[in-house]
Structure formats: structure tokens, C-alpha cells
Amino acid sequence: MKKTLSLFLCLLFLLSTCAVGALAEEKPSWVREDPASIGNTIVVYSTLDDPQQATVENIWYQYYPDCTIEWINDSVGKLIARARGEVNNPQADVIMGGLFESDGTTYHDVLQPYTPTIADELNKLDPYGYYSFFDVQYMALVVNNDLVDELGIEINGYADLLQPELKGKIIMADPSASSSAYRQFHTILALMGDEFGDDKSWEYLDQLIANTDGVITTSSSTVFKSVINGEYVVGLTYENIVQMQIEQNGADNITLVYPVEGNTACASGAGMIKDCPHYEAAAAFLDFCSSAEYQQARAVENCARGVNVGISYGNYPADEELGVVTIDWEWLGTQKDALLEKWAEHWAEYAG
Numbered sequence: 001m002k003k004t005l006s007l008f009l010c011l012l013f014l015l016s017t018c019a020v021g022a023l024a025e026e027k028p029s030w031v032r033e034d035p036a037s038i039g040n041t042i043v044v045y046s047t048l049d050d051p052q053q054a055t056v057e058n059i060w061y062q063y064y065p066d067c068t069i070e071w072i073n074d075s076v077g078k079l080i081a082r083a084r085g086e087v088n089n090p091q092a093d094v095i096m097g098g099l100f101e102s103d104g105t106t107y108h109d110v111l112q113p114y115t116p117t118i119a120d121e122l123n124k125l126d127p128y129g130y131y132s133f134f135d136v137q138y139m140a141l142v143v144n145n146d147l148v149d150e151l152g153i154e155i156n157g158y159a160d161l162l163q164p165e166l167k168g169k170i171i172m173a174d175p176s177a178s179s180s181a182y183r184q185f186h187t188i189l190a191l192m193g194d195e196f197g198d199d200k201s202w203e204y205l206d207q208l209i210a211n212t213d214g215v216i217t218t219s220s221s222t223v224f225k226s227v228i229n230g231e232y233v234v235g236l237t238y239e240n241i242v243q244m245q246i247e248q249n250g251a252d253n254i255t256l257v258y259p260v261e262g263n264t265a266c267a268s269g270a271g272m273i274k275d276c277p278h279y280e281a282a283a284a285f286l287d288f289c290s291s292a293e294y295q296q297a298r299a300v301e302n303c304a305r306g307v308n309v310g311i312s313y314g315n316y317p318a319d320e321e322l323g324v325v326t327i328d329w330e331w332l333g334t335q336k337d338a339l340l341e342k343w344a345e346h347w348a349e350y351a352g
Contacts, residue, residue, distance in 0.1 A: 030118050030287040031063045032280075042281035043070045045079040045273075047097030047179065049221060049241075051248065055301045056096075059294045060285075067281055075218055077177040083110040083273055093282040096270040096289070098179035099131050102186060104333015111271040114283060116290040124267045124307040127330060132286040133269035134295055136305040137180070138239040138322065139187045141257040142224050147233040155234055157260035158192055161208055168213035169233040171226050176340050177218040183266060184236045185343060186332060190325055191261045197339070202346065209350040216347075228254055243303035262323035267307055 032038055046053065053071055060069060072079070076098025083092065087110060099107065105128065113129040116122070124133050143155050151165045161170055173181035188208075193201030215232070217223065223235035224242060228251050239258075245251040270289045272282045288294055292310030299306060299313050 027063070028291060028293055030116070030284075030291045032284055035064050036066060038064060038067055038281040038284045039278050040066050041068055041070060042094065042278050042285055043072065043092040044285070045072050045074070045083065045092045045095045047074070047076050047079070047220075051244065052097075052298075052302050055297050056294070059291075059297055060288060063288075064284065067284075075177050075220065076179045077218070080107055080110060087274070090273050090275050090277060092273050093276040093278045094270050094272055094285050096285075097135075098268065099271050100137070100179055100183065100266050100268045101126065101131070101133070101329040102183070102266050102327070102332050102336070104330065104336055106333065106336050107271070110274055112274040112276075114272045114286050116287050118287060118290050118308075121292065121309055122290055122307045123309055126269075131267075131269045131271050132289050133267040133307045134289040134298070135240075135268045136265050136307060137183060137268055138263050138265055138305070138324075139184055139259065140237055140239045140242055141259065142227045142235045142237050142242045142245075143255045143257055144227050144230060144233050145253050145255055147230060151233065155257060157257070158188060158204070158208075159261065161234065162204075162211055164211075166233060167211050168215065170208075170212045170235070171215050171217065171223050171232040172212060172236040173217050173220045173223055175343055178220045179268070180220040180238045180241075181236070182336075182340075183238065183264070186327070186339065187264045189339070190264060190327055191259070196327070197335075202342075205343075206346055206350045209347055210352060212351070214351040216351075224254075240302060240304040247303055248301070258317065258322055260323075262325050263319075264327055265319060265324050266327075266329065 057069060072092065079095055083095065108130055111130050114132065115129055116132050119125055122133065126133065141155060148155060153163055153165050154160065172184065175182040175185040188205060189197045189201045192204040220237065223237045224245060226232045227235045228245060242254065242256040245254065246256065270286055272286060276282050290308060292308045295306030295308045296311045298304040299311055305313060305316065
């Protein structure tokens with residue numbers, strides 16, 4: 001009897017040990033040992049729309065159920081301006097979205113360095129150590145099928161935007177206010193000349209500006225929404241947001257067009273605000289952004305590409321198929337202010 005009881009107790013111990021081990025394995029390495037240690041609040045300045053924020057919350061609250069995310073939403077330009085206005089008394093912990101490897105040191109004055117604890121899982125790291133990348137953005141055009149058919153034209157790339165039938169029927173965002181618009185701006189400079197930012201590329205931009213007839217917005221979301229609503233024929237935007245409208249929101253009246261001239265692929269992510277009020281939560285959040293769990297959910301729910309090597313995608317065109325060109329992002333970061341100043345001058349001259 002004693003022998004049977006001893007065997008039973010040993011078996012029970014082994015089973016309980018295996019169960020504890022299994023539970024330990026279920027918790028990803030980026031999750032804090034004591035989830036309560038990060039506190040109960042994190043304030044996130046965000047460029048993400050509601051569905052993208054829902055993806056964040058679905059994963060975050062699995063592991064940090066007691067740490068509430070307080071979202072403040074706007075374009076990256078306005079969020080940076082807000083953070084700069086609060087530099088002596090920071091109100092937020094993280095800026096999420098709109099921070100690109102093409103920024104250089106532009107926003108470092110309101111951020112503090114942080115490297116994710118799972119950096120070895122990422123195929124792209126910020127050379128300056130400020131951004132935690134979770135996204136790779138590709139450029140696209142969004143075209144309203146009905147309106148383009150009415151005009152009797154085709155839109156396959158940037159050159160087609162100069163067709164006279166499109167005058168006043170193109171919508172784009174302001175590169176100085178919208179990160180995706182700045183991406184479109186420097187992608188055009190890379191593709192529409194013989195070399196980056198030469199006279200030929202600026203001549204194209206001048207013609208494009210004139211054909212917009214002065215139509216511009218500070219919000220990247222206004223671009224695709226206006227095309228879906230039939231207010232404009234075509235908008236300059238980015239890959240995953242259009243794919244989301246088609247796959248997730250049932251927008252069957254639009255087409256995602258990759259410019260035939262080529263494309264650029266640029267990593268973006270989140271950054272910790274300098275002297276943020278909830279440091280531990282901010283650090284945990286940046287690790288979360290880098291995780292395979294979050295980036296895989298983004299791939300499925302937000303039609304997005306990421307940088308964690310542990311994720312898989314759907315049927316996305318490869319870089320070779322899209323004609324992706326290489327840009328020296330660190331060099332471009334040093335040119336951002338000058339490029340935006342030149343953009344403003346050309347817009348003032350040619351917008352009509």
C-alpha cells in the first residue's frame with residue numbers, strides 16, 4: 001500500500017511539474033515575469049486606426065490584463081508637436097506608428113533610447129536605438145473603380161496621375177503632417193527621376209501638384225476614405241491600409257495599385273517618450289510591439305508586414321516583383337527638413 005501511494009505521489013508530482021513547465025512555456029519571453037510590475041496604465045500617442053488598435057488590445061490584454069491602454073489618436077506631425085509642447089511635463093509614454101527609419105534624428109528630441117529585449121528576433125533594428133520596429137510599409141495608390149471607368153482611363157502608376165482627366169480628382173496628404181505622405185514624397189523622388197531628388201523628379205512633382213488642383217489633407221486616413229466614398233478618383237497611400245479596406249471592411253469599389261515605376265520598403269514602429277510617466281509599462285509595450293505574437297496578428301487582421309522573423313504572411317508581392325529600390329535611410333534622415341522645406345516652396349508655387 002505504501003509503495004502504491006509513493007508511486008502515486010511521484011506521478012502526481014511529475015504531472016504537476018510538467019503542467020507548470022507547460023504554463024511557463026506558454027508565456028512568451030517578452031512578457032514580464034510579474035505582469036503587475038508594469039503598473040495599471042500606459043498612455044499611447046497613436047496614428048493607428050480603430051481596427052489596428054483593436055489588434056493591439058486583443059494581444060496586450062492577454063498578457064497584461066490590468067494595464068489599461070489610453071489612446072490619443074492623431075497624425076504623427078500633430079502627436080510630435082504635442083509631445084514637444086509637453087517636454088517639461090510628459091503626458092504620454094509611447095508614440096506608436098508614423099516613426100520611420102527614414103526620419104533620421106528628427107524626433108529624437110522627444111524620445112529616449114530603448115532596445116527591445118527580443119532584438120535577436122528582428123530582421124531590422126533602428127541604428128540609433130530609438131525606434132522599436134513592427135511594420136514594413138510599401139507604397140500604393142487607391143483607385144475608385146467606378147469613377148475611373150467613367151473617365152475611361154487607366155491608372156497603373158505615378159505617371160498616370162498626370163492625365164488631364166484627373167485634374168482636381170487626386171487626393172494626397174501633406175508630407176509635413178503625415179508619415180505615409182512623406183513616404184510617398186520620397187518614394188517619388190527616388191523613382192521619377194534618373195537619381196534621387198534630381199530635377200526630373202521635381203519636375204514630375206510640380207506637374208502632380210498642379211494636377212491635384214490644390215487638394216491636400218493632413219490626415220492619411222482621409223485619403224483612402226475619400227476615394228472609397230467617391231469624392232476622389234485616386235489617392236496616394238500605402239499597401240496594408242488599402243488591403244484592409246478590401247479584405248476586412250468589404251470595400252469592393254476600390255483597387256490597390258502598386259506603381260509600375262517601382263516601390264520602396266521602409267520599416268516603422270514605436271518609440272518611448274523621454275521621461276515618460278510609466279517607464280516600465282512603456283518598456284513592456286515596446287517589447288510587445290516587437291513580438292511575433294503581435295506582428296502575426298497584424299499580418300492576419302491588419303494585412304500588414306512586419307520585422308519579426310517568426311511571422312508568416314499571406315500572398316504578398318515580393319520586393320523583386322514590386323521593383324523595390326534601395327534608399328540610404330540614414331542619409332535620407334539628414335535631408336528630411338530640407339526636403340520638406342523645398343516641398344512647401346513647390347506646393348506654394350504650383351498648387352494653384
